[in-house]
Amino acid sequence: MRHSLYEADHEDFRQSVRAWLEKEVAPFHDDWERAGIVPRELWTAAGAQGLLGIGVAERHGGGGVRDFRWSCVLSEELVRIGASGVGFGLHNDVVGPYLQDLATEEQQERWLPGFCTGELITAIAMTEPGAGSDLQGIATTARRDGGHWVLNGSKTFITNGINADLVVVVARTDPEAPGSRGLSLLVVERGMAGFTRGRNLDKVGLKAQDTAELFFDDVRVPAANLLGTEGHGFAHLMQNLPQERLHIAVSAVAAAETVLALTVEYVTTRTAFGRPIGSFQNSRFVLAELQTEVTIARTFVDECVRQLDSGDLTATDAAMAKWWTTELQNKVADRCLQLHGGYGYMSEYRVSKAWRDARVQSIYGGTNEIMKEIVGRSMGL
Amino acid sequence: MRHSLYEADHEDFRQSVRAWLEKEVAPFHDDWERAGIVPRELWTAAGAQGLLGIGVAERHGGGGVRDFRWSCVLSEELVRIGASGVGFGLHNDVVGPYLQDLATEEQQERWLPGFCTGELITAIAMTEPGAGSDLQGIATTARRDGGHWVLNGSKTFITNGINADLVVVVARTDPEAPGSRGLSLLVVERGMAGFTRGRNLDKVGLKAQDTAELFFDDVRVPAANLLGTEGHGFAHLMQNLPQERLHIAVSAVAAAETVLALTVEYVTTRTAFGRPIGSFQNSRFVLAELQTEVTIARTFVDECVRQLDSGDLTATDAAMAKWWTTELQNKVADRCLQLHGGYGYMSEYRVSKAWRDARVQSIYGGTNEIMKEIVGRSMGL
Amino acid sequence: MRHSLYEADHEDFRQSVRAWLEKEVAPFHDDWERAGIVPRELWTAAGAQGLLGIGVAERHGGGGVRDFRWSCVLSEELVRIGASGVGFGLHNDVVGPYLQDLATEEQQERWLPGFCTGELITAIAMTEPGAGSDLQGIATTARRDGGHWVLNGSKTFITNGINADLVVVVARTDPEAPGSRGLSLLVVERGMAGFTRGRNLDKVGLKAQDTAELFFDDVRVPAANLLGTEGHGFAHLMQNLPQERLHIAVSAVAAAETVLALTVEYVTTRTAFGRPIGSFQNSRFVLAELQTEVTIARTFVDECVRQLDSGDLTATDAAMAKWWTTELQNKVADRCLQLHGGYGYMSEYRVSKAWRDARVQSIYGGTNEIMKEIVGRSMGL
Amino acid sequence: MRHSLYEADHEDFRQSVRAWLEKEVAPFHDDWERAGIVPRELWTAAGAQGLLGIGVAERHGGGGVRDFRWSCVLSEELVRIGASGVGFGLHNDVVGPYLQDLATEEQQERWLPGFCTGELITAIAMTEPGAGSDLQGIATTARRDGGHWVLNGSKTFITNGINADLVVVVARTDPEAPGSRGLSLLVVERGMAGFTRGRNLDKVGLKAQDTAELFFDDVRVPAANLLGTEGHGFAHLMQNLPQERLHIAVSAVAAAETVLALTVEYVTTRTAFGRPIGSFQNSRFVLAELQTEVTIARTFVDECVRQLDSGDLTATDAAMAKWWTTELQNKVADRCLQLHGGYGYMSEYRVSKAWRDARVQSIYGGTNEIMKEIVGRSMGL
Numbered sequence A, B, C, D: 001m002r003h004s005l006y007e008a009d010h011e012d013f014r015q016s017v018r019a020w021l022e023k024e025v026a027p028f029h030d031d032w033e034r035a036g037i038v039p040r041e042l043w044t045a046a047g048a049q050g051l052l053g054i055g056v057a058e059r060h061g062g063g064g065v066r067d068f069r070w071s072c073v074l075s076e077e078l079v080r081i082g083a084s085g086v087g088f089g090l091h092n093d094v095v096g097p098y099l100q101d102l103a104t105e106e107q108q109e110r111w112l113p114g115f116c117t118g119e120l121i122t123a124i125a126m127t128e129p130g131a132g133s134d135l136q137g138i139a140t141t142a143r144r145d146g147g148h149w150v151l152n153g154s155k156t157f158i159t160n161g162i163n164a165d166l167v168v169v170v171a172r173t174d175p176e177a178p179g180s181r182g183l184s185l186l187v188v189e190r191g192m193a194g195f196t197r198g199r200n201l202d203k204v205g206l207k208a209q210d211t212a213e214l215f216f217d218d219v220r221v222p223a224a225n226l227l228g229t230e231g232h233g234f235a236h237l238m239q240n241l242p243q244e245r246l247h248i249a250v251s252a253v254a255a256a257e258t259v260l261a262l263t264v265e266y267v268t269t270r271t272a273f274g275r276p277i278g279s280f281q282n283s284r285f286v287l288a289e290l291q292t293e294v295t296i297a298r299t300f301v302d303e304c305v306r307q308l309d310s311g312d313l314t315a316t317d318a319a320m321a322k323w324w325t326t327e328l329q330n331k332v333a334d335r336c337l338q339l340h341g342g343y344g345y346m347s348e349y350r351v352s353k354a355w356r357d358a359r360v361q362s363i364y365g366g367t368n369e370i371m372k373e374i375v376g377r378s379m380g381l
């Protein structure tokens, strides 16, 4: 299937990203997996390379183009080399839009330049130990005290949690307002008194990605760090979640393509019973089924990207893309691991890492069950 | 998901087709199901309405536009009212291209006007009792005898088999040539001596569609009825099968959309335990999953249609579209039937007919297993 | 896998049943499918053959053995020849226990002899147009009036609905009692004034089985026709549903075995590409998977039958057996139909009938969704 | 479902095993996972506890009972605490039978006492870098030289590969014999010159289990270490593989039960949207489906154990049990991980380890694809 999402410029950018990643990331990622984190220097190097803040205005040091395809290229290239620990996507595509769209000019001046140079690494903290799928259950509170908000509570599973310098924290600023009302976004900065981090969580995969708990103990956040409108936190999240989900879907498709390609190569070289194992009809059918679904997924996600860029992508579309592609990614990784036989179970084989990395995709960004709720609701059910 | 395949003209055409079908087809289709065939008059009425030969040149009485989207509109509208017995699609989209692309000017003049008025109903006969998936096993022979081919053999499962006036028959004209070589296409016409038809086969679904066995006993077919190049029959088939398969995929998606829509309506009105059955989370998830996959299928098939029209659609793409959408159609029909409870098993409920009609789609036009072979082969496996 | 449920006696019985069915049923079942019903004479012939009331006490003309395996043999043999229209199972295994366990001695004397001779064909009527899964929604009422109950309401989807002479009707005798309380069982007899039947419903399969709507318009049912304890109708149903569900599971496994066996035969004789189609690895794997699951299902259902006979079978076990085996039966029929290629879609091929007949099994006797509710509840969820 | 495989004695044994494991294994297994191996002391402690060589004759220090149920109890209890690194099962149930059934009395005297005390840890080495599924491709050779066999080649993926003192090696002793002919079993002992081990392989799961490559470089194996009949190696393997596969199936069912139980507990305590997450119908249905299949699997595997003990278990039965239960184990682990939300992806949660440990089960002991080949062949396909 001929795909036509990208233009020549994007493909040029892909080449330069690929070259940079081959040099700066690929040789070190295994070490970072062992370390459980990527070094801060990678971020500033990426900033220098123009990989951070592609969509941020030029006056703040960004790329100045709001075209989601550049982000997609970057995500895809990271995925292709298995660089699952490098949290640029969260920074650019998930946190970025909050800062670009909700921050005041003053805030933008404070934060965006560092965002683009890689000196300010970002994170977003919604989930709490007791509130994941159900954001209405958020218990972190921020009480107004003069020119500050006094923040108390804890967050968990926060991507870039150790490295982050700026954390967009969802907190309850109006304790009276029921459910999702009364939430606001506060930007907590590294070094604020009372803001501590838990350990870097040990995960099944995404080994090089720092994921952590964050604790807020009477953290005094200046009122000037309120992001967006007080009490509109939930609406702000709803506004940005489609892009976060599409970002996940884009990486899911790229991951599926990657593992499928390397498996096709594996099964054409590995032999058993005197034949390439890819020549057994079962292998052929399994791979043909996966190839079909990956092709279909690519077509759909490409269309979603177009519609995101044209402002047409609905929350329902994003939910569809998120659950379906991540389920597919997991299926592809699983079937491909099986086709590797015993080698598939060895950590040194890329397919085994792909399988472990894939598993979280159907969980974060809103679980796939929550995605089905969203789709179901859109059908009037 | 916003879909953008059709333009305003196509939508206008859709309205007129819909109106015509509501008047000429919908009220009678049940009778035709009982009769096992649609009346010839329907064909001439459709011809008069401009529904036959949309892609045929105007000088031969056709619509003069080779844009597959018109055919899609017609297929979709037929599907939407469950008019599974009306074989216009086979005529227009499957047989049509053979006549348009391979027929000599003389042949076009002889056949295309009747093709467009509906006076000449067409069929294509590849399958034999002993050769379905494997066209290389075709045993029907045509021996050259002066200005004629002497045709012997039999064909089975031929759509429009009873009504057809012109049958494109695949026959072996070179008995020496191995496998797929040596096949040619001959147009057999109603009334030729030695050409007889078996009974109208009793099928699980598509009850109003006449499907029959055809017998050729020393039928003398004039040499002028050879279609395309002698010995190139297999290549001609390969050329046209992608469009046939995409035609099936288009109808599969339309059928899935239709049954899904009527089921959503059913589950929002039917209650159990004091609630609409669509409000049970299981129903909601099942329907959300189907809605997602149908949306994805639609996006993919739309893209295939675009690529067919631009000449880019590959045999692999068509094979992917065919197996995946027909499997989906079956899944949708099955799950939707279940959601109807006992009513789903009653013939008077549309979902039960949709379920029966769907089942053949993964079989004809090349079974889904053969489609996977094609995809697998394209991957070098 | 060696199975050991049956003893020599059961196998002898199987032989005689098989011989009888070959003679009395197999040659005529196609006609009955067209007629939509089996003749009453079949019932009396079966009675004479000792096939009805196997578990009924000898003093009432029955077989006098409460060993569910005899019923299983009969069900299996009916299934093996595709005699899906013959409602002995419902009579023996579903309605029988109500009469045997709940009827007073006087009632038993009135009804059981005819039950065993086949002169009194039975049915059970729970479902109503507005209440299927949710029996608490039953709206049929019986108001006490002296020595009678005055019955009003309607039932639908009643198996043996046209032929039945005795119908166990679930009615609300206490309009005040909430939900499932206040239901009782009344035996309505052919000929009672105000008791009429709707048309024989046209179904997707089970074509020879009469399924009908029943209407009760001020039917005066004698108090002596109350079955079991007034107000305990729901408890009585709960008591008997496990056996009904196991009966369905037994037939599901037999059906799956049958269609699998005939398909194995088909694929070893049908050839394509110069080889039996069963020799393609995909066919082999599909059939090996089905064979495995059918073997596993047989082992499980055998164990359930043993536990039913020993009084250990729980409602949960029966629910598990019911949903899993009927889903399997449908899967087997579907995959086997596909392996028949175009022939699988022809009514004259047994696999197509098996596919149509299978579909209802996941719906009646409590839908598979309701079965999962039961299992889930047993897990404390 | 009431299960009846075990008798009171087995249950008593279970209690003592459980107590021992709680004390000797559970507190240390995490350390062993980090170490990649279990200490040899565990083996001798197990020997002292009577856990090794249960089926070995008493005169050689064993338990003297060939009743596979004792092994099952041990396997189940290991699985229940997640002690996936403890290779007693391979020792007892996979290697044991070779020594018991094929060793000469002299060999038994040499090896079985140490086998039972845990001083001689065993392994079996079939797989080679170039030959896994296809044992006919074995390239390791043993050339006869006087009273010795001179062994050359390498093996990979060998369980207990680092700890093993005795390795049953499959080697080609007759280079002329084609395919599976000409293979023999040789027992290679720790310390033999030319026998070296590669590194302990880094795997996705089974982290505490030492899996290694073995190298044989002109190892002189005394002729007295030939196990069984020269040239009958393949037949010997075929004889023992069913028990190996059933052993895997037993552990698969126990693992599935374990993860299911802990997930049921999790979902009844974790809340979202103000309700236990297990109360959402989707959770309930998923868990009910898994509970059903695990129950069915248990019933089937129990029956296989009975038939193994009575000598009736066929290679086909074992193949069915192996593929179906391991696929189920993986499905259960996957669905249960999902139900844990983000916590399921954290290494400290048992479900994540269960998921990683499960994955290999469909690969070793003969891949599930090979199992389907075996079943298919038994059907004459």
Ligand SMILES: Cc1cc2nc3c(=O)[nH]c(=O)nc-3n(C[C@H](O)[C@H](O)[C@H](O)COP(=O)(O)OP(=O)(O)OC[C@H]3O[C@@H](n4cnc5c(N)ncnc54)[C@H](O)[C@@H]3O)c2cc1C
Pocket (backbone or CB within 6 Å): A123, A124, A125, A126, A127, A129, A130, A131, A132, A133, A134, A156, A157, A158, A159, A160, A203, A206, A211, A360, A363, A364, A365, A366, A367, A368, A369, A370, A373, D270, D271, D272, D273, D277, D280, D282, D283, D338, D339, D340, D341, D342, D343, D345
């Ligand atoms: C590696 C990783 C990185 C992450 N990064 C971030 C981050 O950067 N920032 C951040 O804020 N969060 C992050 N998360 C958290 C993530 O978004 C949550 O884990 C996720 O939303 C699920 O919440 P939970 O873990 O509390 O699961 P729960 O909400 O407890 O859900 C448990 C299970 O119940 C199901 N469930 C819940 N509600 C329903 C329902 N109504 N119907 C049916 N099923 C239901 C869920 O689908 C799930 O299967 C991350 C998580 C991981 C694992």
Ligand SMILES: Cc1cc2nc3c(=O)[nH]c(=O)nc-3n(C[C@H](O)[C@H](O)[C@H](O)COP(=O)(O)OP(=O)(O)OC[C@H]3O[C@@H](n4cnc5c(N)ncnc54)[C@H](O)[C@@H]3O)c2cc1C
Pocket (backbone or CB within 6 Å): B123, B124, B125, B126, B127, B129, B130, B131, B132, B133, B134, B156, B157, B158, B159, B160, B203, B206, B211, B360, B363, B364, B365, B366, B367, B368, B369, B370, B373, C270, C271, C272, C273, C277, C280, C282, C283, C338, C339, C340, C341, C342, C343, C345
């Ligand atoms: C309603 C209906 C209408 C039809 N209309 C027409 C028509 O108009 N014109 C026409 O020419 N034909 C028509 N057909 C025929 C149809 O195209 C064939 O039925 C189909 O191609 C399959 O061929 P077969 O039935 O001979 O199945 P077979 O070729 O016998 O196949 C049997 C099974 O084996 C499988 N199989 C075969 N080869 C392989 C392989 N290499 N690997 C794995 N599996 C394999 C198949 O997938 C199938 O499951 C129609 C059929 C039906 C049912």
Ligand SMILES: Cc1cc2nc3c(=O)[nH]c(=O)nc-3n(C[C@H](O)[C@H](O)[C@H](O)COP(=O)(O)OP(=O)(O)OC[C@H]3O[C@@H](n4cnc5c(N)ncnc54)[C@H](O)[C@@H]3O)c2cc1C
Pocket (backbone or CB within 6 Å): B270, B271, B272, B273, B277, B280, B282, B283, B338, B339, B340, B341, B342, B343, B345, C123, C124, C125, C126, C127, C129, C130, C131, C132, C133, C134, C156, C157, C158, C159, C160, C203, C206, C211, C360, C363, C364, C365, C366, C367, C368, C369, C370, C373
């Ligand atoms: C051929 C045939 C023979 C029959 N014979 C008899 C008979 O002899 N006697 C008799 O009394 N009945 C009989 N029945 C009726 C049968 O038992 C009911 O059809 C069945 O119980 C389902 O009820 P319903 O049709 O009203 O479906 P509904 O209850 O309307 O259910 C519709 C859908 O909603 C789903 N649903 C309902 N509740 C829930 C829930 N809580 N959670 C999730 N999903 C839910 C169902 O699973 C189903 O998919 C027969 C039916 C058929 C088709």
Ligand SMILES: Cc1cc2nc3c(=O)[nH]c(=O)nc-3n(C[C@H](O)[C@H](O)[C@H](O)COP(=O)(O)OP(=O)(O)OC[C@H]3O[C@@H](n4cnc5c(N)ncnc54)[C@H](O)[C@@H]3O)c2cc1C
Pocket (backbone or CB within 6 Å): A270, A271, A272, A273, A277, A280, A282, A283, A338, A339, A340, A341, A342, A343, A345, D123, D124, D125, D126, D127, D129, D130, D131, D132, D133, D134, D156, D157, D158, D159, D160, D203, D206, D211, D360, D363, D364, D365, D366, D367, D368, D369, D370, D373
């Ligand atoms: C943790 C672990 C422990 C192990 N322990 C031992 C041990 O103690 N001793 C030992 O001898 N071995 C052991 N093994 C090896 C194991 O038995 C093999 O890995 C397994 O048999 C598969 O062989 P392979 O890895 O060479 O895969 P391959 O044979 O290369 O297979 C690759 C893929 O091709 C498929 N395939 C192969 N042939 C066919 C066919 N005809 N049709 C369709 N598909 C086919 C396979 O199913 C698989 O998906 C272990 C492996 C692991 C991972």
